[in-house]
Amino acid sequence: MLHLVVCIKQVPDSREIRIDPKNNTLIRQGVPSIVNFYDLHGLEEALRIKDEQGARVTVVTMGPPPAEKSLKECISLGADEAVLVTDRGFAGADTLATSYVVASTISKIAETWGPVDMVFCGKQTLDGDTGQVGPGVACRLDLEQLTYVTKVVKVDEEQRRVTVHRHLEDGIEVVETSMPLLITALKELNKVRRASLPGMIRAARYKPTVWTTADFPDLDKAQIGLKGSPTIVAKTWVPEIRSINGERIEGENEQSTAEQLIAKLWEGELPTRMGWTG
């Protein structure tokens, strides 16, 4: 049976974050925590494959203990097992340190529940917003990497080949590769299901497996958390959008207004740069 692992992250709903105009700081209070929505599309795809051809689905997150709530949500949707890797030492991780811990956890998941065939990540997170953890995990586990996937066309268990559609800026790429592989999900990939009643009951009773650094004897402490993160945030600021308050154009009627505007536009270098005639 296929073993599918889904990487999720519990994130503050950054769409709800406001800036305090007095001191330019983020107001995080009262901002709800949610499962990063791209990750739910990754989970949905794993569950779809499970429904169609049978698979074991394991969900994993690296985060603080309250992230258990998100894992339970995934269980309610139909995941088989959920793993929380949590440790104070993981705090402050950038994408490099995060992918190290997530990849180490997936290796341990494979030891515990059997080899992993496919890993699903979201396109990016709402808070980190980099899309780098997926490629990082793929690289560390030496998986084939298929990013920006909008459709899983075929999962051929026997040939161990998978065909997907990748969404690029200029079109759709149809690409085929071998398992084991990692997919990063776009929201077009599928429509996320609702939890079933049995799912909710199972989730209510379910206790995720919790691992800490103590469960990883070989983990290199220099590569985790803030210490293992090459990038540091030097400063943050609220961008001042330049306010121009340009010229008002006002003719006697629409025609003269329009002509005045065109005359202004034609004054600059615009027409030559654009190759406009006239």
Next chain:
Amino acid sequence: MAEEQVEAEDIMPDWSAFRGVLIVVEQRDGIAKQVSWQLLGEGKKLANKLETKLMALVIGHEVEHLAQEAISYGADEVYLCDAAELKTYRTRPYSRVCLKMIHEFKPEIVLFGATATGRDLAGAIATHLPTGLTADTTQLDVEEHPSRLLLASRPAFSEKMMATILCKQYRPQMATARAGVFQALPRDTTRQAPIKRIDNEMREEEIATRVMDFIRETGTINLEEVEVIVAGGRGLGGAEPFKMLQELADALGGVVGASRAAVDAGWIGHDHQVGQTGQTVRPRLYFAIGISGAVQHTVGMSSSDVIVAINKDENAPIFQFAHYGIVGDLFKIVPAITEAVKSKRGLFASVGGQAHE
């Protein structure tokens, strides 16, 4: 990104072996992405400030002409890896070439376009090296010698804030950068520079991934690369008036954009949306028509070279961003502008009102 600054570890290792700013050029079918030339333009500024060279890496099949193009756009040295196996982008063979080049020629800064391909590649390479990688930057600067630090700034928290990110303990320093933000240098075909060839080491049998097909999307547009955008908002009141905007766009050789209100109403597709949850654009000319100027819209368009706002409400915030503001009814003003453009350009309206060259 890590959340706090580490002060104690500010002692810098000796990075003198790492010099130069490298731009990884992205192409499809031998046509480069504009963002690559834009990054060469920005990379030149950084290289000048560091008193070092600007390098370009061109990977593909039958892409020698792009090596020459990279020189025309400012590269002082071009590295070229041209092989049949590299015809279409695939993570493993492309990252192998990049890693080889980086190991051998040791640039101190490596920049990629923040495109699907650029992000895919950069994410793999940064982990392999390993080094720090800043995603989706919109501002780049460097500290002068001796620190030579890349100051990579990017929007954070749904564009509400900007963050400057540093990578002090690793080289090269890497970032992906958004399309349409930086400016390419004027193309100078008289420039000359050395082109160094790099061998491709991966054979086809070693590559698991096959690209079976590519379906080019003609319907969708990439507003980030467009020079004139005529954008409409809720003030248009429906899908029909967007045709009027299309006519003006046609007359100027541009495309139609929209506010989220217009997209949410279903008057136009999401790929036309400008702003925080749409595209960030920087055209030479931007028309905001029947758009109030909410911050979520203006973050996506305020760096346009010339902005024209048309709104019946003289207190609409959009006027603060406009170089030229017209207070009045868009339904009367827009057709008048289209006519004025056509007569200025000597274009004559055909039956459908479409402009023809």
